[in-house]
Amino acid sequence: MSLLEPALAARDNAYAPYSRLKVGAAVRCPDGSIHVGCNVENAAYPEGTCAEAGAIAAMVAAGHREIVEVLVAADTPEPIPPCGGCRQRLAEFAAPDTPVTLAADGGRSERTTLGALLPGAFGGGYLPEPRR
Ligand code: THU
Numbered sequence: 001m002s003l004l005e006p007a008l009a010a011r012d013n014a015y016a017p018y019s020r021l022k023v024g025a026a027v028r029c030p031d032g033s034i035h036v037g038c039n040v041e042n043a044a045y046p047e048g049t050c051a052e053a054g055a056i057a058a059m060v061a062a063g064h065r066e067i068v069e070v071l072v073a074a075d076t077p078e079p080i081p082p083c084g085g086c087r088q089r090l091a092e093f094a095a096p097d098t099p100v101t102l103a104a105d106g107g108r109s110e111r112t113t114l115g116a117l118l119p120g121a122f123g124g125g126y127l128p129e130p131r132r
Pocket of ligand 1: 023049080081083086
């Protein structure tokens with residue numbers, strides 16, 4: 001199953017009264033399960049959350065830790081790039097070669113990878129051993 005339909009369904013539910021930009025995201029796990037999220041804005045602007053963050057939270061809450069495919073759908077004429085914070089969030093659970101599709105309204109889409117979006121990602125491997 002394509003990630004497009006679940007991402008569009010989540011996008012329909014986006015709560016974006018301030019920016020008016022509705023975004024839906026879908027991630028696929030190795031077992032084939034699909035998890036979705038949408039952006040949820042807040043009158044206190046910094047408290048808003050991105051669609052990708054919602055999809056990752058749903059995935060982790062369902063017991064999964066690995067993403068093999070990502071799709072982000074915005075209600076814009078051109079695909080939108082994921083924000084820097086969400087690239088880092090995705091890098092926690094996906095690999096540099098994980099495909100990322102950026103979909104716009106009207107069927108236009110771009111395919112890239114997480115490594116192309118976030119080269120030189122910081123990861124847990126750079127953290128020191130925990131001190132005792
Ligand atoms: N947004 C996302 O949901 N994902 C992104 O990767 C880029 C931005 C949302 C956040 C905010 O609700 C709106 O788009 C405008 O920034």
